[in-house]
Amino acid sequence: MEDKEIMSFRDEDGNKVDFEAIARIYLEEKEYLILSPLEGDGNVEDAFIFRVDEVEGKEEYNFVEDQKEFEAVKKEYKKLLYQGE
Numbered sequence: 001m002e003d004k005e006i007m008s009f010r011d012e013d014g015n016k017v018d019f020e021a022i023a024r025i026y027l028e029e030k031e032y033l034i035l036s037p038l039e040g041d042g043n044v045e046d047a048f049i050f051r052v053d054e055v056e057g058k059e060e061y062n063f064v065e066d067q068k069e070f071e072a073v074k075k076e077y078k079k080l081l082y083q084g085e
Helices: 067-083
Strands: 005-010 016-027 030-037 048-055 058-063
Touching (some): 016 067, 030 067
Antiparallel strands (some): 030 048
16 A cells, blocks of 8 residues: 555544554455554554445445454465565
8 A cells, every 4th residue: 555544443432543554455355454553663463454344335344353364364465565575
């Protein structure tokens, strides 16, 4: 992703948390977004993976909790990183 894409969400306490979208992954006809918190050291290990679902014509971001799905997206992201070198 060339331009920084900043997204804001609310945490469980209602506080605004900003994330930078570091990658969009397309896997098995699904779209995923890898987000890294703006606050912190910017380490990719701190990133979160969200599945982008379309609900009633709008994008909805759902945190990927399934370990198998998470690992598949992480593996695809690593492939993209190595292709870029």
